[in-house]
Amino acid sequence: MRCFDAHSDIWTDVTDKRMRGETNVFHNHHFENIRRGGVEGSVFVVWVDTSGDEDTARRTHDIFRCVKDEIAETKDFRIVKTYGEMQKAVEEGVFYVFIGVEGMAYASSDPTLARLDEYYDFGARHGILTWNEKNGFGHGAVSGSTEGLSALGKRAVLRMIDKRMIVDTSHLNEAGFWDIARIMDGRPFIASHSNCRALCDHLRNLTDDQLRAVRDANGCVGLNTWYEFVDPDPAKADIHRLADHCEHMIDVIGIDHVGCGFDFCDYIEGMYDRDSGNFYMGAAAGLEDPSKIPSFFDILRERGMREDELAKIAYGNFHRIIKEVIG
Numbered sequence: 001m002r003c004f005d006a007h008s009d010i011w012t013d014v015t016d017k018r019m020r021g022e023t024n025v026f027h028n029h030h031f032e033n034i035r036r037g038g039v040e041g042s043v044f045v046v047w048v049d050t051s052g053d054e055d056t057a058r059r060t061h062d063i064f065r066c067v068k069d070e071i072a073e074t075k076d077f078r079i080v081k082t083y084g085e086m087q088k089a090v091e092e093g094v095f096y097v098f099i100g101v102e103g104m105a106y107a108s109s110d111p112t113l114a115r116l117d118e119y120y121d122f123g124a125r126h127g128i129l130t131w132n133e134k135n136g137f138g139h140g141a142v143s144g145s146t147e148g149l150s151a152l153g154k155r156a157v158l159r160m161i162d163k164r165m166i167v168d169t170s171h172l173n174e175a176g177f178w179d180i181a182r183i184m185d186g187r188p189f190i191a192s193h194s195n196c197r198a199l200c201d202h203l204r205n206l207t208d209d210q211l212r213a214v215r216d217a218n219g220c221v222g223l224n225t226w227y228e229f230v231d232p233d234p235a236k237a238d239i240h241r242l243a244d245h246c247e248h249m250i251d252v253i254g255i256d257h258v259g260c261g262f263d264f265c266d267y268i269e270g271m272y273d274r275d276s277g278n279f280y281m282g283a284a285a286g287l288e289d290p291s292k293i294p295s296f297f298d299i300l301r302e303r304g305m306r307e308d309e310l311a312k313i314a315y316g317n318f319h320r321i322i323k324e325v326i327g
């Protein structure tokens with residue numbers, strides 16, 4: 001089964017390894033698993049860790065530079081900026097990447113929104129206003145705040161609509177989510193990598209009411225394999241439990257609004273637990289890296305899902321949104 005993965009942090013790995021002098025990071029560390037898993041394309045995000053004292057401007061520009069160098073070097077993926085370019089890559093069998101932004105701390109300190117334009121000019125066609133932090137646009141899901149978007153954050157959403165960028169609510173707190181739902185006013189928006197609060201009560205997951213709001217906007221929610229969002233008990237956070245999230249989403253909002261945003265972290269140093277063999281800290285057991293994706297679809301088949309339904313979840317629903325929003 002083809003698969004479109006709507007959320008990946010591979011640019012982080014590309015940047016970290018290139019800063020240490022490596023080249024061809026995607027080819028050497030990622031492409032094989034992606035190919036084995038049937039992944040045909042993805043959103044790779046520009047993400048700045050705001051949990052420490054990282055200089056967001058410097059890190060953002062380090063990422064831009066490293067990604068540019070990687071793009072100039074690679075034969076294994078192609079950056080796409082439109083639905084048509086994506087289709088052409090699919091026809092040619094070339095792995096395609098949309099550039100996204102996960103957390104706009106850097107842009108949110110600029111009241112002119114010129115830094116938001118800078119993401120777009122870099123090639124980004126997708127964005128999330130915050131990561132886990134509070135920034136000038138809004139408040140992350142785990143920030144502890146119940147405040148919604150700032151006035152500037154609301155203008156940023158309007159700017160993204162003008163530029164036909166996909167607006168993503170994953171990581172925002174609930175008040176920010178509802179502000180976006182109101183501003184979008186029926187236009188599609190997504191939650192690229194969030195599961196169901198009903199099955200795993202984590203602030204990064206969505207309530208059934210939030211799921212319905214995404215459906216009402218003809219949007220899509222991406223299933224996430226990060227263990228904390230799969231089950232509160234790490235021992236129970238496995239690929240079968242993630243399939244339960246998929247079924248719950250379908251029960252609540254239907255087959256046309258569920259997709260994949262797996263958020264694989266297999267390459268992040270420290271995630272691999274050498275003492276316990278193949279267990280990767282951080283991922284639901286059985287879905288630790290992109291090569292395991294076919295097992296996930298096999299489970300859905302075993303539970304009675306038809307191939308046409310599976311295709312919607314695997315790529316069709318997010319493709320529909322790319323066509324409608326980015327064009």
Ligand SMILES: [Zn+2]
Binds near residue numbers: 102171193263
């Ligand atoms: Zn994330």
